[in-house]
Amino acid sequence: MILLEHYLIVASLLFCLGLLGVLFRRNALIVFMSIELMLNAGNLVFVAFSRFFGRMDGQVLAFFIIALAAAEVSVGLAIIVVMFRKRGTIDINEASLMKG
Amino acid sequence: MTIATDWNMLLVKGLPFLTLLGMGLLLLVIEVLWWGKDKTIMLILSLLAVAASFYFAWDQWIQNIPWSQQLLVFDRLSYIFDLIFLFCLLITLLISRDHIKREHIERGEYYALLLLATVGMMMMAHAGDLMVLFLGIEVMTIGAYILAGIKKRHSKSNEAALKYFILGGIAAGLMVFGIAFFYGATGSTQLSILNQTFAEVDSSQSVLIFLAVALILVGLCFKIAAVPFHFWSPDVYEGAPTTVTAFMATAIKAAGFVALFRVLFIVISLTHIPWVPLLSTLSIATMTVGNLVALRQTNIKRMLAYSSIAHAGYALVGLAAAAKDNQLSEMALGAIVFYMMAYAVITLGAFAIVVAMGHRGDEAEEISDFAGLGQRHPLLAAAMTVFMIALTGIPPTIGFIGKFYLFASAIEVGLYTLVVIGVLNSVVSAYYYLGVVMTMYFKEGAVYRWPPLAYLLTTSIFLTLLGTLYWGVFPKDLFLMAQESVRQVIF
Amino acid sequence: MGDPIFFYLFATIVIGGAIGVVFLSNPLSSALSLIFSLAGLAGLFVLLQAHFLAAIQVLVYAGAVMVLFIFVIMMLNLEDCKKHLKVSFASLIGFVIALNLAIVLVMHVSAPLFDDGVSDKTFGTIEGVGQLMLTRYLIPFEIVSLLLTIAIVGAVILAKKDNPKETT
Numbered sequence: 001m002i003l004l005e006h007y008l009i010v011a012s013l014l015f016c017l018g019l020l021g022v023l024f025r026r027n028a029l030i031v032f033m034s035i036e037l038m039l040n041a042g043n044l045v046f047v048a049f050s051r052f053f054g055r056m057d058g059q060v061l062a063f064f065i066i067a068l069a070a071a072e073v074s075v076g077l078a079i080i081v082v083m084f085r086k087r088g089t090i091d092i093n094e095a096s097l098m099k100g
Numbered sequence: 101m102t103i104a105t106d107w108n109m110l111l112v113k114g115l116p117f118l119t120l121l122g123m124g125l126l127l128l129v130i131e132v133l134w135w136g137k138d139k140t141i142m143l144i145l146s147l148l149a150v151a152a153s154f155y156f157a158w159d160q161w162i163q164n165i166p167w168s169q170q171l172l173v174f175d176r177l178s179y180i181f182d183l184i185f186l187f188c189l190l191i192t193l194l195i196s197r198d199h200i201k202r203e204h205i206e207r208g209e210y211y212a213l214l215l216l217a218t219v220g221m222m223m224m225a226h227a228g229d230l231m232v233l234f235l236g237i238e239v240m241t242i243g244a245y246i247l248a249g250i251k252k253r254h255s256k257s258n259e260a261a262l263k264y265f266i267l268g269g270i271a272a273g274l275m276v277f278g279i280a281f282f283y284g285a286t287g288s289t290q291l292s293i294l295n296q297t298f299a300e301v302d303s304s305q306s307v308l309i310f311l312a313v314a315l316i317l318v319g320l321c322f323k324i325a326a327v328p329f330h331f332w333s334p335d336v337y338e339g340a341p342t343t344v345t346a347f348m349a350t351a352i353k354a355a356g357f358v359a360l361f362r363v364l365f366i367v368i369s370l371t372h373i374p375w376v377p378l379l380s381t382l383s384i385a386t387m388t389v390g391n392l393v394a395l396r397q398t399n400i401k402r403m404l405a406y407s408s409i410a411h412a413g414y415a416l417v418g419l420a421a422a423a424k425d426n427q428l429s430e431m432a433l434g435a436i437v438f439y440m441m442a443y444a445v446i447t448l449g450a451f452a453i454v455v456a457m458g459h460r461g462d463e464a465e466e467i468s469d470f471a472g473l474g475q476r477h478p479l480l481a482a483a484m485t486v487f488m489i490a491l492t493g494i495p496p497t498i499g500f501i502g503k504f505y506l507f508a509s510a511i512e513v514g515l516y517t518l519v520v521i522g523v524l525n526s527v528v529s530a531y532y533y534l535g536v537v538m539t540m541y542f543k544e545g546a547v548y549r550w551p552p553l554a555y556l557l558t559t560s561i562f563l564t565l566l567g568t569l570y571w572g573v574f575p576k577d578l579f580l581m582a583q584e585s586v587r588q589v590i591f
Numbered sequence: 592m593g594d595p596i597f598f599y600l601f602a603t604i605v606i607g608g609a610i611g612v613v614f615l616s617n618p619l620s621s622a623l624s625l626i627f628s629l630a631g632l633a634g635l636f637v638l639l640q641a642h643f644l645a646a647i648q649v650l651v652y653a654g655a656v657m658v659l660f661i662f663v664i665m666m667l668n669l670e671d672c673k674k675h676l677k678v679s680f681a682s683l684i685g686f687v688i689a690l691n692l693a694i695v696l697v698m699h700v701s702a703p704l705f706d707d708g709v710s711d712k713t714f715g716t717i718e719g720v721g722q723l724m725l726t727r728y729l730i731p732f733e734i735v736s737l738l739l740t741i742a743i744v745g746a747v748i749l750a751k752k753d754n755p756k757e758t759t
Binding site for chain 2: 692695728730731734735737738740741742744745748749
């Protein structure tokens with residue numbers, strides 16, 4: 001029998017993996033992908049609870065998050081492209097000019 | 101579960117942000133259709149929209165008829181923050197023109213994005229629902245990413261945009277996860293629902309709520325750049341165009357605080373979270389780290405960035421004081437609102453001067469560039485001195501009054517240690533703020549011809565200077581306004 | 592409630608894909624793992640009776656967003672990242688805290704069962720979701736549209752090559 005908590009565990013794992021990627025990877029593209037994982041973990045929680053309550057609010061909210069993620073990705077990739085054109089790298093540490 | 105919305109009412113109450121929204125979209129269209137190279141019309145239209153929006157927000161503030169549509173709330177707290185955002189936007193627009201002209205980033209989208217980002221902030225101020233709050237944050241932040249990276253040919257600007265994007269992405273991920281658990285615990289994302297569900301909270305529910313609140317608050321701490329979530333924000337401030345930095349340091353910070361208010365108003369009644377120690381620790385860490393790192397900065401934008409971190413720490417003193425006894429006290433909240441206004445006025449003034457110092461190809465971002473300003477441009481130097489004194493918190497400026505009210509509210513509830521640390525921090529900050537003054541008056545500078553000040557810049561410096569001094573001597577009206585604003589907060 | 596086998600299948604795909612994203616060194620392999628992960632998530636959405644959302648997940652995420660990602664990776668012609676994992680002390684602390692939160696969550700959420708009787712016929716359909724989205728959630732919906740507008744404008748002005756005449 002699959003319970004609510006099973007879904008929550010999957011979501012937590014997904015979230016932690018996403019956070020791991022954001023904190024430890026230096027490639028900006030992969031950091032973006034990890035952020036997507038974190039957002040999707042949130043979506044899974046929304047949808048799981050939506051099923052749990054038998055109300056669709058959670059699905060609508062998840063829908064908004066999907067739209068938001070699409071918006072973020074388009075801007076983020078534009079930033080990456082500009083960065084790569086200028087600097088020839090998308091490694092966050094290598095590209096870092098400012099320190100202090 | 102449907103909401104019967106009175107759309108006419110919503111239209112009237114929402115005029116402040118609807119005006120900006122309409123003008124922002126109109127500017128995008130004009131940018132495409134406009135044939136001339138001169139973008140003055142964009143600036144004029146933006147200023148008109150700001151004026152109209154200011155009038156509507158002021159009008160609503162005066163009328164004081166709180167109304168809630170469940171997803172959006174309209175009370176004095178939200179309108180006063182609308183006014184703060186609009187003031188920041190006004191000064192940012194005024195100082196923008198010359199700066200973006202010499203940086204070759206003058207385009208209609210610049211103005212449009214500033215307006216639309218402000219709409220996002222207003223959504224945060226009016227949010228009665230976590231989803232609206234979060235989407236408002238995202239509108240604001242995505243606008244800010246783009247504005248930070250708009251100097252495409254400058255590596256620093258690219259880097260600022262990238263770093264801000266990653267920070268914003270982490271914050272968004274945390275907040276979405278938090279909001280999802282909030283939804284799980286209460287069955288809704290509406291903030292007011294929590295008051296009703298408190299009666300029957302079981303243990304698993306309280307764990308969910310705790311987790312949700314923790315994640316949402318961490319996300320918001322990224323927005324106000326509280327230590328330890330401040331990393332990279334100085335890089336962002338340094339790399340972004342100076343005018344955008346001014347906007348980020350003032351308006352976005354204020355928006356972060358109003359979002360914190362909205363969330364804290366509700367969750368403060370969760371008695372099992374030790375609010376006062378938590379907020380005090382956050383406050384001490386934020387102001388101490390901000391001030392200590394600011395000491396060794398040589399770049400004025402970076403210095404102001406760390407100083408803005410420190411000032412967020414001072415404002416958190418007020419929040420810690422407000423959180424005493426598990427209900428937000430009016431006096432401390434009023435003090436924070438006042439402090440937000442004071443900080444915005446002073447910081448915008450300081451940034452206006454940084455912009456005024458720049459020439460084509462030389463942005464004068466180092467503190468050493470200010471050397472000799474006292475001889476060559478006494479008025480500008482005098483204005484900068486006033487702003488630095490105000491940031492330190494020395495009378496007779498609004499900075500002193502703001503800190504005074506904050507610390508007084510903390511003493512009222514007996515947070516003496518926090519106040520002592522706050523005062524010590526102010527003393528430390530005097531070193532680097534007054535260091536700028538020393539550089540201006542007692543160091544020989546390179547001889548360059550100062551270009552005549554553009555009248556828009558002069559206006560903005562004059563306005564902020566007037567605000568700093570006038571409200572420093574007669575703070576009563578403004579303070580009463582801040583107090584009034586937090587009296588009747590609805591959810 | 593569907594077959595547990597499907598849950599475990601999809602959950603494995605989601606988590607396996609996520610592990611791939613984080614630990615593979617080639618950005619392209621990461622992107623492909625992400626597609627797996629997101630598609631698996633769509634499967635979980637179906638199990639949770641969010642059929643419309645599952646379709647959107649596949650169309651928007653695994654489709655449009657990931658195409659964009661792969662397009663950019665191809666365009667930048669990225670190589671494998673050497674030393675792709677960089678562990679710093681601060682980020683380690685952050686991660687440990689997050690892991691603790693997850694463990695707290697798993698320990699404390701006492702398995703409440705799904706109520707199986709979702710009586711509403713429109714649950715998870717485009718009709719139900721659409722109705723809710725355009726009534727109760729109209730304002731967030733409008734804000735999302737503003738957000739997308741800003742994002743489009745931003746992507747264009749950032750990624751567009753400048754008019755060379757304007758160059759200093």
